[in-house]
Amino acid sequence: MEDLHTARLLLRRWTTADADVDFLFDLYSRWEVQRFIGRWPRVSTERAEAVQRAARYARLDEPVHGIWAVSDLVTGRLHGTLLLKELPESGPVEPLAPSGETEIGWHLHPDAWGHGYATEAAGRVLEHAFAHGLERVLAVTHPDNTASQRVAGRIGMSAQGVTGRYYNTTCALFRADRPDGSARPDG
Numbered sequence: 758m759e760d761l762h763t764a765r766l767l768l769r770r771w772t773t774a775d776a777d778v779d780f781l782f783d784l785y786s787r788w789e790v791q792r793f794i795g796r797w798p799r800v801s802t803e804r805a806e807a808v809q810r811a812a813r814y815a816r817l818d819e820p821v822h823g824i825w826a827v828s829d830l831v832t833g834r835l836h837g838t839l840l841l842k843e844l845p846e847s848g849p850v851e852p853l854a855p856s857g858e859t860e861i862g863w864h865l866h867p868d869a870w871g872h873g874y875a876t877e878a879a880g881r882v883l884e885h886a887f888a889h890g891l892e893r894v895l896a897v898t899h900p901d902n903t904a905s906q907r908v909a910g911r912i913g914m915s916a917q918g919v920t921g922r923y924y925n926t927t928c929a930l931f932r933a934d935r936p937d938g939s940a941r942p943d944g
Contacts, residue, residue, distance in 0.1 A: 758770055758817055758818055758819060758820070758822075758823040758825075759820075759885075761825065761881050761882065761885055762830065762881075763830075763877045763878065763880075763881045764830075764877070765829065765830055765831075765874075765877060766827055766828065766829065766830055766836070766874060766877055766878055766881070767827075767828050767829075767830045767833075768825035768826070768827055768828075768839055768878055768881065768882065769825060769826050769828065770814075770815060770817070770823070770825070770826070771811055771814035771815050771824065771825075771826045771838075772811065772815055773808070773811045773812050773815055776835075777811050777826060777835070778804070778807045778808050778811045779804075779807070780826075780835045780866075781807040781810050781811055781814075781838075782801060782804050782806070782807035783866070784837065784838070784864065784866050785800065785801040785806070785807065785810070785864075786800050786801045786802065787800065787866075787867065788800055789867055790864055790865075790866070790867065792899075793898065793899035793901070793902040793905070794864065794899075795924070795926075796924060796925055796926040814826075814838075820889060821841065821859075821885075821886060821889040821890070821891065822841050822842050822843065822859065823840070823841055823842075824838060824839070824840045824841075824842065825838070825839045825840070825878075825882070826838065827839050827863075827865070827869075827874060827878045835866070836865055836866055836868075836869035836874045836878075837863060837864050837865030837866050837869055837874070837875070837878075838863065838864045838865075839861075839862075839863050839878045839879060839882050840860070840861065840862045840863070840864075841859060841860070841861050841882050841885070841886055841894070842859070842860055842862075843855045843856070843858075843859065843860070844856045844858040844859060844860035844895055844897070844923055845923060845924060846922060846923060847921060847922055847923055847924065847925045847926075848925070853924070853925065856922070856923060858893075858895050858923075859886065859891055859893075859894050859895065860894070860895055860896065860897060860923075861879060861882060861883060861886070861894050861895070861896050861933075862896060862897075863875045863878065863879050863905070863908065870904070875905075875908045876908050876911045876912060879908055879909075879912050880911075880912045880913075883912055883913070883933055887935045887936065891935065892934065892935050893932060893933060893934045893935065894914075894932075894933050895930060895931065895932055895933075896909045896914055896930075896931040896932075896933075897920075897923050897924065897928035897929070897930055897931075898928060898929045898931070899928065899929070900919060900927060900928070900929045902929075906929055906931070909931040910931075912933070913933055914931035914932060914933040915931065915932055915933070916929065916930075916931055917930040917931060917932050918930060
């Protein structure tokens with residue numbers, strides 16, 4: 758997984774260092790962050806959850822997919838998480854089976870909201886996805902998460918309506934096709 762840069766941001770691999778773990782615990786222990794994540798949102802209550810999450814994120818080593826720490830390019834201050842990963846299809850068996858689709862998503866700290874960081878980071882990861890051969894990328898949001906839906910629109914994703922196809926829940930679906938128009942018409 759390669760580091761990615763924008764004018765203001767560094768998107769890098771997560772580590773198991775205390776600073777990364779502490780940030781992840783702070784981020785995912787906030788209801789305002791978690792309320793739209795997952796079928797049954799819940800906040801982290803134990804630092805051990807953040808230790809496990811950091812270790813899982815740090816182990817990821819794929820050329821296209823990844824989960825990046827979004828940090829300030831100058832100060833190094835962490836702002837959140839940007840992910841590009843296999844999107845799980847709804848189904849009766851946990852863990853859910855892969856759908857064959859790639860999902861882009863972002864979880865930013867409330868202190869980072871309103872500064873354009875999600876749009877900047879997500880736009881860069883979308884460029885990365887297409888540069889590495891993906892034909893399309895999807896985003897799914899809670900139907901009430903209008904802030905994330907605006908980010909999806911700002912990075913060029915088009916609204917596809919509401920679906921129950923992923924995560925065993927109802928989601929607003931967004932799609933971006935590779936700009937050169939090479940996406941298959943059937944998809």
